[in-house]
Amino acid sequence: MGKIAVVYHDDFTKYDMGKNHPFRGGRYQCFDEVFSHEILAARKDDITFVRPKPAGDEAIRATHGNDYIDLIEALDRDGGILTLDTPVPQGIYSAAKLFAGANILAGRLVLEGIRQRVVVLGLGAHHAGYDFGGGFSIINDIAVMIEYLRSNYAVKKIAVIDFDAHCGDGTQDIYYFDPGVLCIDIHQDPLTIFPGWGFSYQIGLGQGLGYTINLPFPPGASDRDFELAFSEICVPVVKEFQPEILVATGSLDAHSGDPMSGLNLSSRGYLQLMKSICNMAEEACQNKMVLILGGSYNLQLVPEVWLASIAAVLEAEPGDYGNSIESRQGSESQGEQAVNLIGSVKELLKTYWTSL
Amino acid sequence: MKRIGIVYHEDFKKYDFGPGHPLRGEECMDRSSAFDLLENHELLKNLTDVRFYEPVGASEEEVLSVHTKEYVEFVTRLNEAGGIISMDTPAFKGMYSVAKLFTGAAILAEKLVIEGEVGKSFAFTMMGHHVGADFGGGFGAINDVAISIHHLRRHYGLNRILVVDYAANAGHGTERIFYDTSEVLCIDIHQDPLNLYPGKGFPEQVGRGEGKGYTVNVSLPPYSVDEHYIRALNEIVLPIAYEYRPEIVIAVGLNGCHFTVQINQLMLTLHGLKETVRALSTISNDTCRGRFVNIGGFSLDRKLSGPGFLATVAGALDIEIDLNEPYEMPETIPDVSEDVTEAIESVRDIQRKYWRCLQ
Numbered sequence: 001m002g003k004i005a006v007v008y009h010d011d012f013t014k015y016d017m018g019k020n021h022p023f024r025g026g027r028y029q030c031f032d033e034v035f036s037h038e039i040l041a042a043r044k045d046d047i048t049f050v051r052p053k054p055a056g057d058e059a060i061r062a063t064h065g066n067d068y069i070d071l072i073e074a075l076d077r078d079g080g081i082l083t084l085d086t087p088v089p090q091g092i093y094s095a096a097k098l099f100a101g102a103n104i105l106a107g108r109l110v111l112e113g114i115r116q117r118v119v120v121l122g123l124g125a126h127h128a129g130y131d132f133g134g135g136f137s138i139i140n141d142i143a144v145m146i147e148y149l150r151s152n153y154a155v156k157k158i159a160v161i162d163f164d165a166h167c168g169d170g171t172q173d174i175y176y177f178d179p180g181v182l183c184i185d186i187h188q189d190p191l192t193i194f195p196g197w198g199f200s201y202q203i204g205l206g207q208g209l210g211y212t213i214n215l216p217f218p219p220g221a222s223d224r225d226f227e228l229a230f231s232e233i234c235v236p237v238v239k240e241f242q243p244e245i246l247v248a249t250g251s252l253d254a255h256s257g258d259p260m261s262g263l264n265l266s267s268r269g270y271l272q273l274m275k276s277i278c279n280m281a282e283e284a285c286q287n288k289m290v291l292i293l294g295g296s297y298n299l300q301l302v303p304e305v306w307l308a309s310i311a312a313v314l315e316a317e318p319g320d321y322g323n324s325i326e327s328r329q330g331s332e333s334q335g336e337q338a339v340n341l342i343g344s345v346k347e348l349l350k351t352y353w354t355s356l
Numbered sequence: 357m358k359r360i361g362i363v364y365h366e367d368f369k370k371y372d373f374g375p376g377h378p379l380r381g382e383e384c385m386d387r388s389s390a391f392d393l394l395e396n397h398e399l400l401k402n403l404t405d406v407r408f409y410e411p412v413g414a415s416e417e418e419v420l421s422v423h424t425k426e427y428v429e430f431v432t433r434l435n436e437a438g439g440i441i442s443m444d445t446p447a448f449k450g451m452y453s454v455a456k457l458f459t460g461a462a463i464l465a466e467k468l469v470i471e472g473e474v475g476k477s478f479a480f481t482m483m484g485h486h487v488g489a490d491f492g493g494g495f496g497a498i499n500d501v502a503i504s505i506h507h508l509r510r511h512y513g514l515n516r517i518l519v520v521d522y523a524a525n526a527g528h529g530t531e532r533i534f535y536d537t538s539e540v541l542c543i544d545i546h547q548d549p550l551n552l553y554p555g556k557g558f559p560e561q562v563g564r565g566e567g568k569g570y571t572v573n574v575s576l577p578p579y580s581v582d583e584h585y586i587r588a589l590n591e592i593v594l595p596i597a598y599e600y601r602p603e604i605v606i607a608v609g610l611n612g613c614h615f616t617v618q619i620n621q622l623m624l625t626l627h628g629l630k631e632t633v634r635a636l637s638t639i640s641n642d643t644c645r646g647r648f649v650n651i652g653g654f655s656l657d658r659k660l661s662g663p664g665f666l667a668t669v670a671g672a673l674d675i676e677i678d679l680n681e682p683y684e685m686p687e688t689i690p691d692v693s694e695d696v697t698e699a700i701e702s703v704r705d706i707q708r709k710y711w712r713c714l715q
Contacts, residue, residue, distance in 0.1 A: 065568075067560040067706050083555060131561045177536075196442055201426040202490050209424070348426055 001278075001287075001315040005048045005109050006035075007102045007120040015095040015123060017087050022260065023136045025095075027295030028121070030303040037303075039311050046314060048115070055100035059148040060139055063174065065131035072138060083134035085194075096138045099123035103145035106290040110245055111153045116287040117278065117313050121306065124249040124292045126168030127195060135166065135195055142249055142292060143174045146181060149245070156180055159243035159284070161234060162187070163226070163273060164250035164294070165261030167198025167214065177208040182241045186229050188254075188261050189216040200345050203352070210352025213237065215345060218337050219262030223269030225338035226254075230276040232342045236355035238284045246281045251294030252305045260297045270305045274312035358673055359405040361474035362391065363461040363481075371454040371482050373446060378619055379482060379495050384654045386661065390480065393662035394669055399677055404669075407474065414459035419498055421506045422533060427490040431455075431497045442493035444553070455484060455497045462504035462651050469647045470512055470604065476637065476672045479504075479651045480665075483608055485527030486554055494525065494554055501608050501651055502533040505540055508604065515539040518602035520593060520636050521546070522585075522609035523652065524620040526557025526573065530608070536567040541600050543572040543593050545585065547613075547620050548699070551578060559703045562710065569710025572596060574703050577695040578621030582628030584696040585613070589635045592703050595713035597639045604647040605640040607633060607672075611655040611664035616683050619656075623689055626667040626679040633671030648672055659683075 013025035034040065040047065061069055075082060076093035099122050106118040124142055127135030142160065149155050160175075162168040162185040175181040183204075190198045204212035215229050238246065254263035255270065265273070274291070281289035293309055295302045310316075350356045364387060372381035394400060419428055434441065435452035458481035465479035483501050486494025501519065508514045519534075521527035521544040534540035549557045563571040574588050597605075611629055613622040624632075633650065640648035650672060655664040659682045670677045708714040 065560065065562065065564065067562050067709075070706075071558075071560045081550065084550065130564055132556060132558065134555065191440055191443060196493070197491065199430075199491070201424070201430045203424070203426055205424065205489055 001117065001313070003046045003048060003115060004313055005050055005106070005115045005118045006310070007050050007052055007106050007118060007122070009051050009098055009102065011095060011098055012122070015092060015099065016089070017136060018089055021087065022297050026299055027302055030306070031121070033303045034306045034310070037307050039307065039316050043314055043316055050105060050109070052098060052102035052105045054094060054097035055104055055144050055148070059104065059144050060097070060100065062147040062151060063143045064139060068131040082138060086134050086136055086138070088138060093138060096125065096141065099125070100139060100141035100144040103141050103290065103292055104148045107145050107149045107245065110288045110290055111149060111155065117281070117289050117291070119291045119293060119310055119313055122292045122294065124164065124251060124294045125170070126162055126164060126249065127166070127170045129170040129173030132170070137170055140170050140174060142171055142247065145290070146247070150180070155244045157241060157243045158182070159238050159241055159246050160184065161246065161248045161277060162250055163248065163254065165254040165263045166194055167216070169195045169197035172198070172212050175208065176204055176212060177206040179207050179211050182211050182238070182243065184213045184215070184234050184237065186215045186217065186226060188221070188263050189218050192219055193261060200341065200348060203348060210349060213345065213349060215341065217263065217341065218334065220264055220334050221338060222264040223266055223272060224335065226265060226269060226273055227276065228338055228342060233345060233356070235280050235283070237353050238280055240353055240355040241284070243285050244288065246277070246285055246289040247292065248277045248289065249292040252296035252301055255296060255298070255301055255305065257301050258296045258298050267304050267308055271308040271312050274309045278313055278315070357405050358403060359407060359474045360669065360673070361407050361409050361465065361468040361477040363409045363411050363465045363477065363479045365410050365457055365461065367454060367457055368481065370450060373448065373495065378656055383658050384482065384656055384661070386658060389658045389661040390654065390665050394666050397666065397677070400670070400675065403675060404673060409464055409468065411457060411460035411464045413453065413456035414463060414503060418459065418463070418503055418507060419456065421510065422489060422502045423498055424490045431492065441497060442491070445493050445495050447497065452497050455500065458482065458484070459498060459500035459503045462500045463507050465649045465651065466504050466508055466604070466606070469649055470508070475646055476648045478653050478669065479649065480653050481651060482654060483652045485521055485523065485530045485608055486525070487529040488532045494529070496529065499529050499533060501527070501530050501606065505534070505606065509539060514603045516600060516603045517541070517606065518597055518600060518604070518639070519543070519606045519608060520597070522607065522613070522632050524612045524617070524622050525553050526575070527608060528554045528556035531557070531561070531571050534567065535563050535571060536565040538566050538570045541570045541572070541602065543574070543596065545574045545576065545588055545593065547622050548575040548577055552620055559706050562706060569707065572703070572707055574700070576622070576699055577692045579623055579690045579692045580696055581623045581689065582625055582631065584693070585624060585628050586631055587696065588700055589632060591700055592707070594635060594639065596707065596711050598643065599711055599713045601643050602639070603644050604649065605636055605644065607636045607648065607650045608652055610652040611660055614655070614660060614664065615685055616660060617656060625685060626663055626681055629664065630667040630671035630679065633668050634674050637672040637674065
């Protein structure tokens with residue numbers, strides 16, 4: 001892989017939900033540590049850093065209901081609460097718009113052929129739906145990018161791979177009836193974790209039937225299970241869908257060292273996951289991909305997983321990825337549960353996808 | 357003499373989540389606790405002809421008119437084996453069968469009214485208003501309200517159906533199913549979802565596409581009392597409903613806003629519940645020849661069941677009766693009048709874009 005771009009802004013740290021809230025801006029402070037590491041330093045000529053501008057009102061209102069955005073603006077002015085888990089401190093909306101703008105910039109770089117693969121060290125506020133927020137999400141930066149790209153470029157088909165430990169219910173809400181956006185979502189079983197959405201039988205509605213795919217893994221699922229999901233479901237379906245661009249997104253909370261989920265990915269698992277995503281982009285859409293990589297609730301994890309991920313996107317020589325936490329591999333029965341899940345998802349979706 | 361229909365089946369009692377759960381079949385669905393008071397009420401006896409009807413279960417085809425094949429396969433499996441639908445909703449064996457019977461009851465109650473068999477009807481069910489096209493929860497497996505509405509549209513060709521959900525929790529499943537259509541107006545009064553399940557039903561949630569403005573969420577603060585509910589009805593619900601000119605009014609709710617109910621913080625009395633139903637029924641008298649159906653009407657507590665249902669029926673028929681509260685109203689309730697004013701204002705601000713009457 002040749003040159004990539006990395007989108008980042010110092011003001012990302014301003015997406016901060018306050019003291020005693022799990023979502024703090026500090027997760028965005030390891031930028032120098034990551035890029036001064038020898039693996040990336042050796043490739044510094046191949047990495048272009050770009051600074052985004054905030055997304056415009058038009059793209060945001062093309063994504064979300066007007067009445068909802070009016071509410072967000074009012075909350076942002078005075079400070080307030082969107083849902084029980086999502087405070088809106090004064091001014092945070094500007095940071096949210098900056099994340100959406102970062103994704104838009106990434107998408108433009110790819111669709112204008114300036115770079116093939118672009119990484120946003122960003123947010124992925126996938127719990128914000130058409131007219132609701134929550135789960136630390138205020139606006140859905142992923143969807144704002146998609147709406148921008150669809151209205152400014154002639155893209156008809158976009159595939160989203162959401163590898164966050166929590167289901168991207170907001171993104172799914174926005175595209176549930178839309179066959180133009182394929183949402184594949186790997187996450188922890190929503191019976192055991194927020195947002196209680198993303199069961200395997202939830203596959204879209206109306207014209208969108210079959211264009212939402214949920215892979216809810218039981219707690220404990222690890223590297224091997226994610227690999228299986230990729231090879232058995234994600235790769236064949238994305239190839240069949242033939243997207244014009246691939247968007248991969250998630251924070252690092254499926255990591256065994258992250259306290260916010262029961263999933264058990266290792267840092268090497270993330271490396272493998274990113275490789276799988278890149279291979280998929282290569283096979284399905286001439287490498288056109290945007291990776292929106294969020295942080296972790298365990299700040300120690302962020303540099304090592306970002307490093308591994310960017311190295312994978314660059315196809316850098318694997319070296320020492322830092323003090324990686326070894327994966328707790330699932331037991332045999334865990335493997336069986338994963339196999340059963342994948343089998344049942346295939347069964348549910350085979351009428352919509354011949355590759356299954 | 358006004359003829360009313362009550363749709364009930366003994367098997368409703370099988371909708372039972374077991375000890376410790378707020379929804380117990382014997383408690384909520386017992387025929388005698390629910391209807392004896394009404395049947396023996398001197399005044400009502402003279403003024404009304406109360407008829408009971410027994411439903412049959414809705415067909416698979418009817419269920420599939422709203423729910424996806426994949427979701428129905430899932431609940432069918434749970435019906436045989438039991439399991440879990442969502443974190444708050446365990447599935448007992450046979451749950452789907454009873455839910456289909458509820459759905460059949462809603463369909464029948466609407467048929468009785470549309471075909472003029474009775475003036476007003478009451479489907480005495482535990483409505484599944486939290487259930488969407490492909491998700492369950494909130495103690496529901498399928499959405500009987502939505503399926504019956506779909507039936508009204510398809511079978512009778514109705515295209516202006518008013519649903520007013522007055523349960524304490526927002527009927528987000530129903531809203532979501534009809535989110536993009538103007539043919540069903542969903543108005544929902546409930547406790548602020550910021551502090552109550554299902555966390556959906558905020559005023560800025562107004563529908564999408566063709567359906568913009570055809571979802572109206574009125575969320576009231578905890579400790580709202582009768583007069584607050586009535587204000588919300590008078591200032592928001594009634595004007596919009598009259599502007600919409602529905603072909604039928606479907607009221608959805610139970611006595612769950614009553615001050616004794618522990619799982620929310622609304623503080624209505626039986627009088628407030630009666631006035632709520634009376635207002636909704638009046639809409640039907642003024643706009644659609646009195647076609648009024650109430651889905652729900654039950655109580656979580658057997659002692660409340662009889663007076664609660666009596667209040668519902670008396671409200672629907674606009675009959676003044678004495679209602680004996682089985683419990684004492686707490687004396688100290690925080691005064692939330694100002695918050696209520698603010699809540700109503702915010703709904704008006706949002707909805708005036710869609711409804712002339714609020715401008």
